[in-house]
Amino acid sequence: MKQSHLFSKTRKDAPKDEVSKNAQLLIRAGYIHKEMAGVYSFLPLGLRVIEKITDIIRDELNKAGCQELKMTTLQRKEIWEQTDRWRNDLDGGIWFKTELNGGSELGLAFTHEEALANIMKDHINSYKDLPKYAYQFQTKFRNELRAKSGILRGREFLMKDLYDFSKNKEEHEDFYEKMKGVYMNIFTRAGIGENTYMTISSGGSFSKYSYEFQTICEAGEDILVYDPEKKIAINKGDFSDEVFSDFDLNKDDYNFQEAKSIEVGDIYTLGEKYSSALDLKYTDEKGEEHPVYMGSYGIGVPRLMGAIVEIFADSNGIVWPESVSPFAVHLVQVGDSDTVNAEAEKIYTELVENNIEVLWDDRDSRPGQKFADSDLIGIPHRIVVSEKTIEAEKLEYKKRTDQNGDASMMSLEEIVKNIQ
């Protein structure tokens, strides 16, 4: 893609109403636009990152036998009344509510247990229908008392929510165990595996414990107690002798330290709470009816994106891991002569033919501005084409992570090999 086609522009200064690193950089680089507190639009560059992340999640979940669907945001009050979650005082008033012209009350979904359990009543009848796993990428609305930290906690955000429908606790637990691995794969592929810990946390009203996936990050809201060697972590709020005894662990076996962390995902056992309330049941081999056993599994996609920015950014801007970068290569053209134009076009075409996604800075601006923008946007591989490189019959290549290293002169073939 030619950079001159991008409608977004970079800025030198961050707006003063953004303090968080992720929002400052993402706005400066033209990834997002703030609409109001906790509500951001994703511009073309930002959307590409969101899509990279969702592609990773979708791939991992599909491999695990899950099926994607898309539910509605608008929710009928009656379904939520059955589980007593229509209340306006729920979680500090998390609902956004509205109404039809006729006056019927509606809610904008902040999660989808009720909605999906209700759908499944049409499709699950027999033990032969179970287990089933369904997920979606869907915009959630949460009337947070306090939106904060840029895209780390918004009032409207894209969430991947997965639900399992199992015959019983054992069947659910098999899947739950499997999802622990799948989640770690997702975070590893997104580039934050090293920084992310599966974390013991209290389970809320459904079960005694659940797991959160906490990514160590200064901008985080939680405190993580963890052992980096043995890869065990407990949310500080839940760190107690009781936890150690419940998990049959000896506290002295570990060398714990603390760090701030951000919750990028979580997995919950729901049990029969929603299926009972909504009358979602199946008939077993003997003709007896049982409530379906459920679990839910969430990942906040923008939050994950924001965490990645927070973790890897340096003083010059964003540094994307390759897997989620909007483009693999930033082709920076220095100079505007016919020879440079032709050479840049040639390089661009060859890279694209090698299935490499390229942002080609074809703008007629000064080199200094182009390099600064390139660092800010944070694409992992930078190639420079100029009169100098044409003369040398090589290209200049630099990784975004090499903050101070000089660029090296390489042939296109070497660069392509490097990237692939």
Added chain:
RNA sequence: CGGGGCGUGGUGUAACGGCUAACAUGUCCGCUUUGGGAGCGGGAGACUCCGGGUUCGAAUCCCGGCGCCCCGACCA
């Protein structure tokens, strides 16, 4: 929702209660220039968040809203 801070061209800032609200940056036009946010000249762009009040006079003081950020309490 409690506490604190802040609202001035697109963005970042300035302006004692007193002149046509200033500067930088961005943007537009022209020329020049092309390896780390270049230079010169010219132009556009602001009901100083909104509504009241005090005053001869309000961006500035007072009251009330609204918005934004931060700290808490709660959540992907």
